[in-house]
Amino acid sequence: MDKQSFSTNEPKTIMICDDDPGILEVLRIILEENSYKVIALNNGKGIQKRIEEHKPNLIFLDLWMPGIEGKEVTRILKKDPKTKDIPIIIVSALAETKNIAASIGANGFLAKPFEIQDLLETLQKHT
C-alpha cells in the first residue's frame, strides 16, 4: 500500500505547457500561491516522459505551440492507458477552439485571457 496516496496533505501537482515564458511564469505564481506544485514545460515534446516522472494531477495545455501541437499531444495522452485519466484542460487564445477541445477528448477549456477565478474553479473541479 502506498502511504502517499492516502495523504490529503500532499500538494497536488499541476503540469503547465505553453510556449510563452510570460504565461508560464504568471501561472506558476498563481498556482504556487494556491499551494499547488508546478511542473512547467514550454513545448509538448517529451511530455510523456515528464508525466511519468512527476505524475501530475492535471495538465494545462496550450493548443498553439511550435513543434508538436496541443491537439496531437492531447490525442496521444488520451490514447495511452498510463495517461488517459489525467485531466487535460486546453488553454487557448482562440475562443472558438472550445469545440475542438471537446472533440479531441480534453476534459475542459479555458479561454485566454482567463479570469484567475475561473482557473481556480476549473482546478477544483478536476482535481
Added chain:
Amino acid sequence: MPARLKALNDSYLKVIDQSPLSTQVLAPDGITLMVNKAWEKLWGATLDQLKGYNMLKDQQLIEGGLMPYIQKGFEGQPTVIPEIKYKPKETIKELNRVPFVWVKAFIYPIKDSSGKVQAVVLVHENITERKLIEKQKDDFLAIASHELKTPITTLKAYTQILQQILSEDPKASLYLDKMADQLNRLTSLVNELLDVSRVESGKLKLNKEKFLLDDLLKDIATDLSLISKQHQIIIEGATKSSVNADKYRINQVLINLISNAIKYSPKADKVIIVVKQNRFEIVVAVKDFGIGITKRDLTLIFSKFFQANNKIRQSFSGLGLGLHISSEIIKRHNGKIWAESTKGIGSTFYFILPLDKKFVKNKTINTEEIIQDRFTTSANG
C-alpha cells in the same frame, strides 16, 4: 460547328480572341464552340482538348452544387458565380498546368431576335492570387490575434493578482479595476478584428450544436447586469426546444445586441429581451429605451464600419464592427436580422433563427404580435 460560327461576324471574333479575359463560347447543348487566347493561357489547354467535353455534364461542377446556376445561364439568364475552385486535371487528365485555379465566372446568353438562346458565353476572371492573399491575410490575423492575446493574458493575470494583494487599498483597487476594464476592451477589439476578417473572407466557420437559447440568455443577462448596474435585463418568453446553431456565435450576437442596448440608453433603467418560438423558427427581440436611430441610419447600421455620426461616436467607442459581424452570423444561419426604432424613444433589434432549413422563407412569426403584446405597454411603463 464551323457553320454555326459563320453566323458570327469575323471582326467580332477578333475582339473576343484578343480580350484579356478568358472567354469560352458554348452551344446551348453544352458543347464548346470557341475559346480565346486568354482562355488557353488560363486553363493551359486548346479547343481540341475539349473534344467530348460537355459543360452541362461536368462532374466537378455538379458535385460543387453549381449546376443549377449554370443551367440558369444556359436557359437565358445572365449569372455570376462569385468564386469557384476548379481542378482542370480532374476533368481532363492532360490539363496539369496547375493543380487548381480559383475563378469568378460570368455566364450570359446570346439570343436571337425571337429570344431563343443561340449561344452561351462564359467569362472567367482568375482570382487565384486574390484568394491566396486572402488566406495569407487570414492566417496572419489568426497569428496576430494569438500573439496579441498572449501579453494581454499575462497583464490581466498580474492585474488580478495585484487586486488581491492590494484589496485593502481603495485607490489601488480602483485603479486596478480600471486597468482590468481597459484590458477587457483590448481583448474585445482584438476579437472584433479577427472576426471581421473571417467574415469578410467568408471563412466564418459555424460549429453547430443543439442548445437551449433560454440558458444562454440567462447567462448573458447575469454577466451583463454585473457590468451595467443601472440597467435591469428582463427576459420574457421561453423556447420550448433546443436550437441547432453555433452557440459561441449566437452568444456573440446576443452580447452585441444587449450591450448596444445598454450603451445607447444611458438614461434608461432596463433592457427587455423577448423570445418567441413556433415550429419553424425562433424570434428574439432586444428592446432598449434609449436614444433611438434615425430613419437614414436604420438602413446603414448593419454595414461594415458604420458608427452613427461623429458626435455620437465620440461618446461610444468600439470598432463599430459588432452589428456587421452579428448580421453576417445570422445570415450564415439562414436567419434574418433587422431593427425598428424611434429617435429619442428607443430601438428594438430582432433576429430570427430558423429551426428547420426548409421553412426559412415561407412561415414567419407575426412580429406584430410581439410588439403589441409586450412593447406598447413597456414603452408607456
